[in-house]
Every structure is written in C-alpha cells, then in structure tokens.
Amino acid sequence: MTPVGIPQSLAVLTGAGISAESGVPTFRGEEGLWRNFRPEELATLAAFRRDPALVWEWYEWRRGLIGGCQPNAAHHILVEMERAIPRFTLITQNVDGLHRLAGNRRVVELHGNIWQVRCTREGTVTEWRDHPLLKIPPRCKCGALLRPNVVWFGESLPPEALQAAFDAACSCQVMLVIGTSGVVEPAASLPRVAKQSGAWVIEINVETTPISRYTDETILGPAAIKSPRLWARWQGLS
Numbered sequence: 001m002t003p004v005g006i007p008q009s010l011a012v013l014t015g016a017g018i019s020a021e022s023g024v025p026t027f028r029g030e031e032g033l034w035r036n037f038r039p040e041e042l043a044t045l046a047a048f049r050r051d052p053a054l055v056w057e058w059y060e061w062r063r064g065l066i067g068g069c070q071p072n073a074a075h076h077i078l079v080e081m082e083r084a085i086p087r088f089t090l091i092t093q094n095v096d097g098l099h100r101l102a103g104n105r106r107v108v109e110l111h112g113n114i115w116q117v118r119c120t121r122e123g124t125v126t127e128w129r130d131h132p133l134l135k136i137p138p139r140c141k142c143g144a145l146l147r148p149n150v151v152w153f154g155e156s157l158p159p160e161a162l163q164a165a166f167d168a169a170c171s172c173q174v175m176l177v178i179g180t181s182g183v184v185e186p187a188a189s190l191p192r193v194a195k196q197s198g199a200w201v202i203e204i205n206v207e208t209t210p211i212s213r214y215t216d217e218t219i220l221g222p223a224a225i226k227s228p229r230l231w232a233r234w235q236g237l238s
C-alpha cells in the first residue's frame with residue numbers, strides 16, 4: 001500500500017551518492033582514485049600490515065578532502081525527518097561523518113567513521129579530527145599502531161551496528177534508500193529484508209541499481225534535489 005503522509009516508522013539507508021553533492025568522491029567513481037590505487041588495494045588489513053604509512057597517507061588525503069565538505073540539502077532533510085518521525089533509524093555506509101555533522105542523532109554507522117582511530121592492540125576507539133597528522137603512521141599512547149576506525153574489505157561489520165540495521169529494516173513501515181550502488185553486502189540486503197517484511201521501499205539515485213528491481217518507487221535524480229521533494233510530498237506540500 002502506498003504510504004500517505006509522513007510515515008510513523010522510517011529506516012533510511014545511505015551510500016556515497018548522498019555525499020556526492022557535498023564534494024565527497026564516491027567509491028566506484030573515477031574521482032575516488034588516489035595515485036592510481038583502487039580503494040580495494042588500500043582498504044585492507046593486508047595493505048595496512050604491509051605498509052601502514054601508505055594506507056595512512058591515503059586516509060590523510062581522504063580526510064583532507066572530506067574535512068572541507070559540508071552536509072548538503074539531502075543530509076539536512078534527514079535531520080528534519082528524524083525530528084518529525086517517531087521511529088527513525090538512519091543507517092549509513094558512509095564513513096564521512098556528514099550525517100552527524102548535519103545533526104542526525106539516530107545514526108548507525110555500518111562501515112565506521114574516518115574521524116575515529118582505533119588502537120590495533122587495545123581496540124580503544126577515539127575521536128581524532130586533527131589534520132594533517134603530525135606523524136604518519138600515528139601511534140597510540142601504548143606504542144601500538146593506530147588504524148582508522150573503518151571497516152576494510154574482508155573484515156566483519158561491527159555486530160551491534162549490524163543488528164541495529166537489520167532490526168530497523170525488519171520493523172520499518174517505509175525504507176528510503178539514497179545514493180548506494182547496492183552491490184556491497186550485507187548493507188545491500190537491507191532493502192530486500194525491509195521489502196520482505198512488508199515495508200514500502202523507495203530509492204533515490206541518479207541511475208537504476210540492482211535494488212531498483214524490487215523497489216516500490218525509484219526516484220531518479222540527485223539526492224540533494226529529490227530528497228527535499230519527497231519530504232515535501234510526505235508533508236502534503238507538493
């Protein structure tokens with residue numbers, strides 16, 4: 001059934017496309033390349049063990065890019081949605097921290113956050129916004145190497161975040177999927193789980209994706225334009 005008005009329960013899944021208009025390079029776009037390395041060659045534990053300084057230099061480049069970016073209209077509209085919708089969960093694959101910067105609070109960061117570091121010995125996670133880093137690779141007070149607190153290829157997702165994401169997908173009335181290519185598991189399964197649990201699934205993307213095959217609505221166009229329009233429609237303003 002097409003939901004009328006503002007849903008009472010909404011799960012949102014975002015990917016790199018929501019931050020594209022803020023100037024953050026997407027993963028599978030050409031602008032995400034650094035010194036001709038593909039992200040898959042650097043975002044692995046093996047690459048970090050082999051050459052932690054190289055991996056950190058790449059993260060420094062990304063932190064520099066992202067540090068100059070601001071949330072766009074799509075991020076801001078999700079803050080309005082969170083304020084108005086009683087059961088709201090924002091699940092993101094993005095590590096850029098722009099949802100929290102915009103003001104969202106109920107955020108599940110499935111792939112971690114580029115502004116946090118984790119001690120490779122103790123596992124302690126700390127906020128680390130200093131840029132540029134004084135020393136590469138950085139070290140914890142205990143002497144062990146620090147790594148970015150992000151999920152690398154071949155690593156498992158944080159179990160609590162994964163559980164929260166699947167709980168939201170199973171129980172939401174509407175799932176809104178914005179700017180993800182829908183090819184990286186397990187995040188790519190969330191819209192399908194929501195659909196199978198009876199949710200109305202809406203996708204916003206500049207192109208169709210594997211998710212489009214089973215969505216109830218696919219809205220083609222840039223997230224920063226289409227997301228505020230969808231919110232206006234739910235509010236009965238358009």
Ligand code: OAD
Pocket residue numbers: 014015016017018020021026027028029043093094111151152153178179180181182183184204205206207209221222223224
């Ligand atoms: P991708 O780079 O794979 O996909 C970005 C998606 O955004 C594509 O489907 C684009 O069509 C769409 N897009 C681009 N510009 C847009 C715009 N202005 N408005 C709306 N949509 C737009 O990024 P993700 O799907 O986020 O994981 O990638 C998923 C995961 O793959 C990442 O989190 C990362 C990577 O492996 C880890 O690092 C663990």
